[in-house]
Amino acid sequence: MAFTVYAVARIRNLYAVVMLGSIYSLLAAAVFVVLDAVDVAFTEAAVGAGISTVLALGTIALTTDREKPPQRTRILPLAVVILTGAGLIYGTLDMPRFGDPNAPVHQHVAPVYLKQSIPQTTVPNVVTSVLASYRGYDTLGEVTVIFTAGVGVILLLGNWRRRRRRPESENENENA
Amino acid sequence: MHSYLVLRVVTKLLLPFILLFALYVQFHGDYGPGGGFQAGVIFAVGFILYALIYGTENAELVLPRGILRFGYSLGVLIYAGVGIYDLLLGGNFLNYSVMSHTPAHGQHLGIFLVELGVGITVSSVMVTVFFTFAGRQKPTD
Numbered sequence: 024m025a026f027t028v029y030a031v032a033r034i035r036n037l038y039a040v041v042m043l044g045s046i047y048s049l050l051a052a053a054v055f056v057v058l059d060a061v062d063v064a065f066t067e068a069a070v071g072a073g074i075s076t077v078l079a080l081g082t083i084a085l086t087t088d089r090e091k092p093p094q095r096t097r098i099l100p101l102a103v104v105i106l107t108g109a110g111l112i113y114g115t116l117d118m119p120r121f122g123d124p125n126a127p128v129h130q131h132v133a134p135v136y137l138k139q140s141i142p143q144t145t146v147p148n149v150v151t152s153v154l155a156s157y158r159g160y161d162t163l164g165e166v167t168v169i170f171t172a173g174v175g176v177i178l179l180l181g182n183w184r185r186r187r188r189r190p191e192s193e194n195e196n197e198n199a
Numbered sequence: 200m201h202s203y204l205v206l207r208v209v210t211k212l213l214l215p216f217i218l219l220f221a222l223y224v225q226f227h228g229d230y231g232p233g234g235g236f237q238a239g240v241i242f243a244v245g246f247i248l249y250a251l252i253y254g255t256e257n258a259e260l261v262l263p264r265g266i267l268r269f270g271y272s273l274g275v276l277i278y279a280g281v282g283i284y285d286l287l288l289g290g291n292f293l294n295y296s297v298m299s300h301t302p303a304h305g306q307h308l309g310i311f312l313v314e315l316g317v318g319i320t321v322s323s324v325m326v327t328v329f330f331t332f333a334g335r336q337k338p339t340d
Binding site: 061062064065066069070073074077078080081082084096142143146147148150151152154156159160162163165166167170172173176177180196 | 222224228229230231232233234235237240241243244247249251268271272274275278279282285292293295296303306307309310313314316317320321323324325327328329331332335
């Protein structure tokens with residue numbers, strides 16, 4: 024994975040970058056499977072390695088497949104990245120050991136969900152019951168985000184010009 | 200893309216299985232990994248594959264944009280509608296337990312409907328985004 028990231032940062036041919044990004048997603052999905060997070064792995068493989076790659080290729084087909092070489096030296100961005108990275112790594116020092124059963128994440132609501140999910144909802148896949156039932160508000164928000172993304176893409180790139188000539192359809196655009 | 204016979208035949212062979220697998224992931228999400236998000240993406244991938252091989256115009260004949268636009272509104276409406284239906288039945292917003300005679304059955308129904316809404320929205324948005332990107336011409340400058 025580290026090699027893929029390095030290659031993505033170095034290669035200027037955007038087709039290769041998209042393919043490497045897809046490989047990275049696939050590797051991430053494999054890591055999730057190893058961690059027993061099958062649902063997340065499924066999503067990562069379908070969305071990260073599948074759809075995003077196709078959409079990125081579509082974007083490249085519309086624009087260009089070469090990255091512009093940088094014009095100035097990038098000291099400030101490099102400093103910001105290193106500082107942020109160091110801060111994040113410093114933050115992980117306080118984190119509980121991997122898989123520690125006494126970690127806060129395993130003490131709060133997770134045991135309640137795991138114990139009560141099947142008696143309360145009779146849904147064998149706890150991930151689904153947490154996602155759709157206990158955390159229903161969040162998921163509604165996520166769906167709304169996807170909806171908004173779709174509307175945004177249509178408004179920006181969709182074929183609205185034909186309609187805009189007619190003045191009475193202005194309201195229709197705003198309601199869409 | 201019109202001359203690659205192998206791709207065209209393999210696409211036609213694979214397409215029903217991709218769509219069937221998407222429906223399986225959608226409706227089996229209660230029991231195995233998967234759910235609305237993944238199923239929606241896989242369903243969309245089926246149509247995107249078809250559009251890649253047979254051209255966006257033919258894919259839009261199968262799935263016109265009007266239906267897609269209707270679809271992704273419908274998904275959100277199903278989800279929010281379930282929540283409001285629960286409110287009307289006297290429960291909290293998105294509390295599925297009041298939806299049926301037993302709480303567990305209500306949860307089942309609620310999760311099923313909500314996942315269906317998620318699936319419809321995700322697949323419609325994905326196909327729409329792809330059509331919108333692929334349907335544009337490269338600006339000639």
